[in-house]
Amino acid sequence: MLTAIDFLIVSSLLFSLGVVGIIINRKNVIVLLMCIELILLAVNTNFITFARFLGDTGGEIFVFFILTVAAAEAAIGLAILVVLYRARNSINVQDLNLLQG
Numbered sequence: 001m002l003t004a005i006d007f008l009i010v011s012s013l014l015f016s017l018g019v020v021g022i023i024i025n026r027k028n029v030i031v032l033l034m035c036i037e038l039i040l041l042a043v044n045t046n047f048i049t050f051a052r053f054l055g056d057t058g059g060e061i062f063v064f065f066i067l068t069v070a071a072a073e074a075a076i077g078l079a080i081l082v083v084l085y086r087a088r089n090s091i092n093v094q095d096l097n098l099l100q101g
Contacts, residue, residue: 007049008049014041017038028091029084040069
């Protein structure tokens with residue numbers, strides 16, 4: 001039987017992996033977006049865990065809002081990457097400074 005501690009450990013590992021990925025990788029924007037998605041997944045896992053073990057559906061409902069924001073973030077982020085790649089032929093984070101007006 002899985003306990004809440006097991007799910008919280010998995011969640012903390014996902015969150016740590018996302019934070020380490022953001023700290024280590026400062027060049028590729030796609031990897032940064034994936035690390036942000038990992039952090040949001042860790043938060044969703046926490047909400048689902050507490051909702052399940054406390055018997056409250058509020059956390060599960062809040063996960064749907066987070067998933068909606070994550071989907072919008074991914075769509076807008078990838079659209080910005082396409083525009084950046086067309087303008088500079090690169091998706092490096094350092095090239096984002098060149099787009100300032």
